[in-house]
Amino acid sequence: MARLRKQTLDGNIETLILAVLEQGPSYGYQIGRDLNQRAGELLQLGEGTIYPVLHRLEERELIAATWRKGDTGRQRKYYRLTPKGRRALVENRQQWAGLVQVMDAVLQPRKRPARA
């Protein structure tokens, strides 16, 4: 399977990142690693994709950041979900469920049900 195209991904990266942060604070570089690993070959997000998304989420106050020193001694910018972010994640999950429903309904047209 080929890599996922931008248009296929569009709008869902935000949800993916929020979902990662749901499991605990993390920082940009690590979030990228996490996602790319969990997605196997399907997803290979670069940093040029991750960071702008993080900044947008921060600006919208769905996540908040704290500078902290990591294990390696280097400074890291740890992000965590805000209450607003949790609510957004709930909403995004619903949106995703809705999209799945619609796509299923159209992509697998099980012998259209004899229009009354």
Added chain:
Amino acid sequence: MARLRKQTLDGNIETLILAVLEQGPSYGYQIGRDLNQRAGELLQLGEGTIYPVLHRLEERELIAATWRKGDTGRQRKYYRLTPKGRRALVENRQQWAGLVQVMDAVLQPRKRPARA
């Protein structure tokens, strides 16, 4: 459930339209009706969304058009899938399957499987 947002939909409308045309030729206005009906309240595409997509698909030669008179006597622009369009639909279905896989993997983190 609220209506699907643009960002949630992004990139998938093309696939939806191709899938509709897979079941036989149709025209813009009707395609919109079809999709909106099948999606229930989740999707309410306006014509300003449908037509531009059709034009892009036509330009990329995934669909082809023919003017014809419909039942109502009015002129309609009937679109049909081209061979190239069928191949694109196959690809798009795979892309969709991939996205579902990734989203599932991240959204439902079933007690991450004890990293070897």
Added chain:
DNA sequence: CATAGACACCTTGCAGTGAAAGGTCTCGCC
């Protein structure tokens, strides 16, 4: 006949998004 409304097509402009490309700094190691 005139008007309304559904059918059916179209275009322009905007905001948001993912991604590539390019750049900086620090730490640990050779």
Added chain:
DNA sequence: GGCGAGACCTTTCACTGCAAGGTGTCTATG
């Protein structure tokens, strides 16, 4: 000292969905 990896960042670009606004035709109604 220099190099690679970790970790951050920005600018620029193409694309997409959609609202808004516009045209014309057919049928039905008053």
